[in-house]
Amino acid sequence: MGFAALVGQADLKVRLGSILKGEPGHAYILSGPLGIGKSTFAQVFAQALLCQEPTPDGGCGACDSCRHFSHQAHPDFRTLLLDPADKVIKVERVRQTIQADIALRPQFGRRKVYLVDADFLNEQGQNTLLKSLEEPPDFVTFILMASGLERLLPTVLSRLTVLALQRYRDEEVIAILAREWQASGQAMPDAESLAFYARYANGVPGAAINLLMSSWFADLRQETIDFYHQIGSFSRSRMLTAGFGFFDANRARADVLLDILASLVRDQIVLLMTGDPSHLTNPDQFAQLAVRDEKKRQAAVPGLMRAAAAITAARRGLALNASFEGLACHLLLTLRKELIHA
Numbered sequence: 001m002g003f004a005a006l007v008g009q010a011d012l013k014v015r016l017g018s019i020l021k022g023e024p025g026h027a028y029i030l031s032g033p034l035g036i037g038k039s040t041f042a043q044v045f046a047q048a049l050l051c052q053e054p055t056p057d058g059g060c061g062a063c064d065s066c067r068h069f070s071h072q073a074h075p076d077f078r079t080l081l082l083d084p085a086d087k088v089i090k091v092e093r094v095r096q097t098i099q100a101d102i103a104l105r106p107q108f109g110r111r112k113v114y115l116v117d118a119d120f121l122n123e124q125g126q127n128t129l130l131k132s133l134e135e136p137p138d139f140v141t142f143i144l145m146a147s148g149l150e151r152l153l154p155t156v157l158s159r160l161t162v163l164a165l166q167r168y169r170d171e172e173v174i175a176i177l178a179r180e181w182q183a184s185g186q187a188m189p190d191a192e193s194l195a196f197y198a199r200y201a202n203g204v205p206g207a208a209i210n211l212l213m214s215s216w217f218a219d220l221r222q223e224t225i226d227f228y229h230q231i232g233s234f235s236r237s238r239m240l241t242a243g244f245g246f247f248d249a250n251r252a253r254a255d256v257l258l259d260i261l262a263s264l265v266r267d268q269i270v271l272l273m274t275g276d277p278s279h280l281t282n283p284d285q286f287a288q289l290a291v292r293d294e295k296k297r298q299a300a301v302p303g304l305m306r307a308a309a310a311i312t313a314a315r316r317g318l319a320l321n322a323s324f325e326g327l328a329c330h331l332l333l334t335l336r337k338e339l340i341h342a
C-alpha cells in the first residue's frame, strides 16, 4: 500500500514523497494527536524506506523486501512499542532492541528501520535512545511517533525531523470510518451517526472509531443531552442533588461528559450568533437548542460564554486531579445560573 491509498494528509504525503526521492535522513518523528493515524503512515513510510525499488508513493509492493514487510517478517525492521503489561517502555528494552542491535549491518537490503513509540519513553528511556540517535550508522533510519512534542527532551528533539499530521476534515473522517467498517464486515453505521461522530471527534479518526465502538458513549451522550435541556428548570437544591448525582454516576467518564456538555453549549452559541445549523456538532439537537424568544436571545450569549468557560475550567481541574465534588458543584451552580435564560 502506498500513501495515495491513505485518506487526506496531502502536505505530509508531499514531504514523505520528496524524502523518498532523495537520500533519506537518519531520524524522523511523526507527530499528531492520539488516533490521528501516525502508526499507519509510519508503516507505509518504513516499508518504502526498506523497499528495493521505492517510489515517491511508497514501497513497490512487489520486491522481496516489500513481501517480507507485508508478512510482518522483515529482518531489518525493528519496533519498540509499549508492552501492554507496562506503563512505560523499559530502559532495558531500549538497550536490547536498539543499542545492542544498531551496529549490526542490515541482513536484507541497504537499510535498517527502527519504529519507536516516543509517547511511552520516559526521560531515562529518551536519554538511552539519545546515544543511538546521536551517531547512527549510515544504514539506520529512526521513525519515532509522538502525540505531543513537548514531552521530548530538547536534546532528542534536536536530532529529529518533525513530520506533523493534521486533523482531518469531517468528510475525510467519514471516509476513514466507512473504510474501517467495510473492512471489518460489520453493519455500517447510518450516515447521520457517521457525520456526528466525525464532527464530535474533531478531526481525529481513531477517537471517532473508539466512540462508535464503545458500548457506553451513545447512552452517556443521550443522558447528557436530557440533563442539559432540564438545567433551566432545576432549582438550586435539585441541581446539587439530582445534578450532582448524574455527574457522580459518570465520574469515571467525567471528561467525556464535560466534552459533550461543551459541545452543546458551543452549538447553542453558534445557533444564536449565526442561525446556521450546518456547523453544529449535534445537528440532531437543532430544534431543542434553538432559542426562539427574541428577548432571551439577547441575554443568552454572554451567559453561554461564561458557561463554556466554566466547563473548560472544570475540564482543566479534572486533568489536575482537583476535588471532584468541589469541581462538580461549582460547575453545576454556574450552569444553572448562566443557562437558565437559554
Ligand SMILES: [Zn+2]
Pocket: 051, 052, 053, 054, 059, 060, 061, 062, 063, 064, 065, 066
Ligand atoms: Zn518493494
